[in-house]
Amino acid sequence: MEIEIISFGKISEFIKPQKLEISGITHTDDLKVYLESSFPKLSGMKYKLALNKQIVQQNCEIANHDTVAIMPPFSGG
Amino acid sequence: MESERYNRQIILSGFGKEAQLRLLAAKVLVIGAGGLGCPALQYLAAAGVGHIGIADDDHISLSNLHRQILFSTADVGQLKTAVAANRLREMNPGIDIVTYPISVTKNNVLDLLENYDLILDGTDNFESRYLINDACALLSKPLVFAAVSGYEGQLAILNVADDQGLRTNYRDLFPVQPGAGEIPNCAENGVLGVLPGIIGTMAAAETIKLITGIGKPLINELLHYNLLTQAQYKMSISPAQDYTLPKTKTDFLKMEYQDSCGLSTGYTEINADQLQALQQERSVLLIDVRERHEVPILNKEIFTQVPMSEFDNFLLADIDAENIVLICQHGIRSVAAAEALQEKYGDSKNLYSLKGGIIKWRDYFSTT
Numbered sequence: 275m276e277i278e279i280i281s282f283g284k285i286s287e288f289i290k291p292q293k294l295e296i297s298g299i300t301h302t303d304d305l306k307v308y309l310e311s312s313f314p315k316l317s318g319m320k321y322k323l324a325l326n327k328q329i330v331q332q333n334c335e336i337a338n339h340d341t342v343a344i345m346p347p348f349s350g351g
Numbered sequence: 352m353e354s355e356r357y358n359r360q361i362i363l364s365g366f367g368k369e370a371q372l373r374l375l376a377a378k379v380l381v382i383g384a385g386g387l388g389c390p391a392l393q394y395l396a397a398a399g400v401g402h403i404g405i406a407d408d409d410h411i412s413l414s415n416l417h418r419q420i421l422f423s424t425a426d427v428g429q430l431k432t433a434v435a436a437n438r439l440r441e442m443n444p445g446i447d448i449v450t451y452p453i454s455v456t457k458n459n460v461l462d463l464l465e466n467y468d469l470i471l472d473g474t475d476n477f478e479s480r481y482l483i484n485d486a487c488a489l490l491s492k493p494l495v496f497a498a499v500s501g502y503e504g505q506l507a508i509l510n511v512a513d514d515q516g517l518r519t520n521y522r523d524l525f526p527v528q529p530g531a532g533e534i535p536n537c538a539e540n541g542v543l544g545v546l547p548g549i550i551g552t553m554a555a556a557e558t559i560k561l562i563t564g565i566g567k568p569l570i571n572e573l574l575h576y577n578l579l580t581q582a583q584y585k586m587s588i589s590p591a592q593d594y595t596l597p598k599t600k601t602d603f604l605k606m607e608y609q610d611s612c613g614l615s616t617g618y619t620e621i622n623a624d625q626l627q628a629l630q631q632e633r634s635v636l637l638i639d640v641r642e643r644h645e646v647p648i649l650n651k652e653i654f655t656q657v658p659m660s661e662f663d664n665f666l667l668a669d670i671d672a673e674n675i676v677l678i679c680q681h682g683i684r685s686v687a688a689a690e691a692l693q694e695k696y697g698d699s700k701n702l703y704s705l706k707g708g709i710i711k712w713r714d715y716f717s718t719t
Contacts, residue, residue, distance in 0.1 A: 280584065282575055283500045310633070317633060318673045318701055320529045324586040329524065329573065331591045343584065345575065347525040348498035348505045350542060351387040351475035 275338040282345040288315050289344060296336075303333040305342065321346050353445055357399050370563035371399060375446075377562045380404040380467035382455055382483060384431040386418035386547030387473030387497045387554060393421065394555035395471075396439040396446060400562070403439070404467055406451040407431045418544030455479055457604055460486045469561060471495045471554055473547075481528045482608045484509065484521035488596045489603055493561060496521060497554035501540055504550035504576040507588065508557055508569045519571050519588045526594035526628040528608065530619040530701050546578050593631045595624050607706060617693035618702035620686070623712035626676060626705055635703075636672035640679045640688045647709065649678075649716060659684050666695055674701045682708035 277296060281289045289309070299305050302323055310317040323330040324343040336342070354361065357371050377400050381388050384407040395403055409431050411422045419431075426434045432450035439448055451463060455474075460482055464470060470492050472483050480498070487494040487510050494509040512518045553576075560568040575584040597603035607620055621629070629635050639654040640662065649656075657665045659679075675692060677685035685704040692702050709716050 282577075282584075283503055314673075318699075320525050320527060320632075322524055327584070327586045329586055329588045331523070331589055343575075343586065345505075346500075347477070347529060348500040348503070349475060349477045349480055349529075350499040350540070351383050351385050351473045351497070351547060 275336075277336060277339070278341045280341060280343040282343065283348060285316065285319070285321060285344050285346050289313050299336065301333045301335055302330050302342075305336060309344070316344075319346055352399075356443070356445070360398065365565055366563065370565065373563050374399045374559065375401040377469065378402040378404070378467045379469050379471060379558060379562075380406065380464065381471045381473060382406045382479070383473035383475060384419070384421070384435045385409070385415065385473060385475055386542065386544065387499070387551035388471075389419045389421040389435070390548045390551035391471055391473055391497070391555040391558070392435060392439060393442070394552060395558060396443045396448070398555075398559055399443065399446065400558075402447045402449075402467075404449045404451060404463075405432045405435055406453065406455055406463065407435075408452055408454040418542065418547050420544075420548070455482065457482055457486075457606060457608060461490065461600060461603065464490050464492050467492065469493045469495065469558060471497070471558055473497055473551060473554065477528050478608045480521065482606075485597055485603060485606060488520045488522075489598070489600070494520070495554050495558050495561070497550050499542060499547050499550055502543065502546060502578045504546060504553075504578070506550060506553050506557065506569060506574040506576065507572060508561065511561065511568075511570045513571045517571060517590060519590055520596065522594045522596065523588050523591045524573060526591060527621075527625050527632065528619075530703070543578065549578065550576060594628050617698065618686070618689035618704055620682070620706040621676070621703045622706060623715040626703075626712075627715070629674065629676065629703065633674055634672070635674040635676050636670065637676050637678060638688070640677055640684050641709075645680060647713075647716065649709070654678065657688075659688065662688060662691060666691060670696075670700075672700070674703075676703040676705060678705045678709060680708045681710055682706045 277294050279294050280291050325334050361371050379400050384405050411426045411429050421435045421438045430452050432452045436448045436450045493511045496507045498505045509520045557568050560566045571588045573586045637654045639649050639656050640659050642658045677688040679685040689702045689704045
C-alpha cells in the first residue's frame with residue numbers, strides 16, 4: 275500500500291515529503307520501526323507522528339493512501 | 352474605556368463592546384520578550400488587554416534586533432522587560448503592565464502564574480517550555496504555546512477543555528524533554544526575523560480569541576506553519592497515557608528540568624516517569640552499573656548488567672544502541688558511567704542517568 279509522508283523541521287532534512295510504498299506494515303508502531311531503521315537519525319530524536327491529522331497516541335491501523343506527518347518538537351523563540 | 356482607541360475592533364461584527372470589556376479585564380502573562388514575545392506583546396497591548404505581565408531576565412543584544420521589534424539600537428544592553436514595558440506604555444497608557452526581570456524557575460513559576468488568567472509561552476528553550484507546561488497543567492491555566500525552528504513554527508492552545516471536556520498539554524505531544532543538543536535552537540540554527548513575527552502575532556490572535564470567545568481557537572490542536580511555502584497543517588491532539596504530570600506543588604518542585612541548551616553536560620538526568628516514557632517511546636539500552644552482589648536484583652532481560660568495576664572493558668567494544676540509560680543504587684555512579692560514555696561517543700548518542708537511582712524509585716523497580 276502507498277502512504278504519503280509529510281515531515282517538519284529538522285526531520286524534513288533527512289526524510290523528504292514523499293509517497294512511500296510500504297508492504298507488511300499495517301500499524302503506526304511498525305511504521306516507526308521501519309522509519310527508524312530506514313532513517314537512523316530519527317531514532318536519536320524526539321518526534322511525534324500524526325495519522326491523517328490526528329496526533330498518534332497509540333498503535334493505529336494504517337490504510338492505503340493515509341497521510342502520516344512526522345514532527346520534532348520546536349523550542350525557538 | 353477609551354472607545355475611540357478601540358473603535359475599529361469594537362465595530363467589528365461579532366466583537367463589540369462586550370468583547371472589548373473582556374480584553375480590558377483579562378490578565379495575560381507573556382513569558383519571554385523575544386522574537387515571539389515582542390509582536391505578541393505589541394498586539395495584546397494595542398488591542399487593550401488590561402493587565403499584561405512580561406517575564407524575561409535577558410538584556411537586549413544587537414543580534415536580537417532583527418526580530419525583537421520592540422527594541423531599537425540605542426536599547427542594546429538594557430533589560431528587555433523594562434524597554435518593552437516603556438514602549439507598550441507609550442503605545443497604550445490605559446493598560447496595566449507589570450515586569451518580572453527574572454528567570455522563570457520551578458521555585459518562582461507557580462507564584463508568578465497565580466496572578467494571571469492566561470499564559471503565552473514565547474521562551475526559547477525546552478527547560479522553560481516543560482517547566483511552564485507542567486506549571487500551567489498543575490494550576491489549570493490556559494497556555495498559548497508558540498515556537499519556531501528554522502523557517503517553521505508551531506502553535507497550540509493547551510490546557511483548555513474542549514467541547515467534550517478534554518484538555519491536553521505539551522507532554523501529550525512530546526512526553527520527554529529533549530536532551531542537550533538534540534534539537535538546535537535559534538542561536539545555533541538561525542531564524543528569519545519575520546517568522547517569530549508571524550507566529551507571535553498568531554499567538555496574540557489566539558489569545559484574543561480565547562479571551563473574547565470569538566472564532567475557533569486552536570484548542571487541542573497543533574498548527575504547523577511553513578514560511579517558505581506558506582503551508583499550514585493543523586492536527587488534533589488527544590490526551591496520551593504515557594507520562595505523569597506533577598499533581599501537587601511538592602511533586603512539581605521535585606521535577607527535573609535540565610538546561611538543554613545552556614550548560615551542556617552531555618547526558619540528561621531523568622526520573623522514573625521519564626525513564627518509563629523513554630522505554631515506551633523508543634528502543635533504549637538500560638544498563639545497571641551496580642556490582643553483581645548488590646540488591647535488589649533487576650530483571651536481567653530488561654537491564655543489562657555492566658558493573659563499574661568492569662566498565663573500562665565494556666567501553667572497549669562499540670555499542671550500537673543510540674539511547675542509553677544508566678542506572679545504579681543512588682544515581683551517582685550512573686553519572687560517572689554516563690560521563691565515560693559521553694567521553695567516548697560525544698553527542699552521537701543520547702545518554703541518560705536515572706537521578707536518585709533504584710533506591711529513590713524503588714516502587715517503579717518493584718513492578719518492573
